Amino acid sequence: MSSETETPTPRRRLFVFLPLLVFLGLAGLFLSQLLSGRDVSEVPSALIGLAAPRTSLPPLEGSNLPGLDSKAFAGKVTLVNVFASWCAPCREEHPVLLALAQDKRFVMAALNYKDRPENARRFLGDLGNPFQAIGVDEAGRTAIDWGVYGVPETFVIGKDGKIAYKHVGPLTAESAKELLLPQIDKALAAPG
Numbered sequence: 001m002s003s004e005t006e007t008p009t010p011r012r013r014l015f016v017f018l019p020l021l022v023f024l025g026l027a028g029l030f031l032s033q034l035l036s037g038r039d040v041s042e043v044p045s046a047l048i049g050l051a052a053p054r055t056s057l058p059p060l061e062g063s064n065l066p067g068l069d070s071k072a073f074a075g076k077v078t079l080v081n082v083f084a085s086w087c088a089p090c091r092e093e094h095p096v097l098l099a100l101a102q103d104k105r106f107v108m109a110a111l112n113y114k115d116r117p118e119n120a121r122r123f124l125g126d127l128g129n130p131f132q133a134i135g136v137d138e139a140g141r142t143a144i145d146w147g148v149y150g151v152p153e154t155f156v157i158g159k160d161g162k163i164a165y166k167h168v169g170p171l172t173a174e175s176a177k178e179l180l181l182p183q184i185d186k187a188l189a190a191p192g
Helices: 010-035 088-100 117-127 141-145 173-189
Strands: 078-083 107-113 133-137 153-157 163-168
Touching: 078 088, 088 117, 088 173, 107 141, 117 133, 133 141, 153 173, 163 173
Parallel strands: 078 107, 107 133
Antiparallel strands: 078 153, 153 163
16 A cells, blocks of 8 residues: 555645635625625616606596506606505605605606505505506506516606606605605706
């Protein structure tokens, strides 16, 4: 028997250090994302700057309001909020929507997503109705056309009928003031 010790080959050393190199590479990537200052909760929308999808949703029965029709966006700034009665974050953001509804410079409309009409009416009856139009998207197909990831989401539609801004998640007083209202102001100032 030989008592010689094998010296590791360069190839063998590489296999020993490969997991460490992969780990360091991934750690560097994650660290660069953390330090970039980019808001990772912000989901970009491919529809920004494009015409709002053609929409013609029936009204919420018993609401005495029109449905959601994209033809109605022409010539005015419209805020379209996607909500559902079963959505807990929708309840959290609702006071913010009621406050925004006091601003008469724009129209507030809603897309009621995969909801039962009686539940949506109860939701709005209990919390208040900030909307001037409510379209019912029972199957969720229209929400797909709009690129909705989940509820709630809020869109700013410019006077030209194009999507100017999209907010994913519940609006807070802070996000409405710092993000949404500046986008509404910009849309109001743009030519129609």
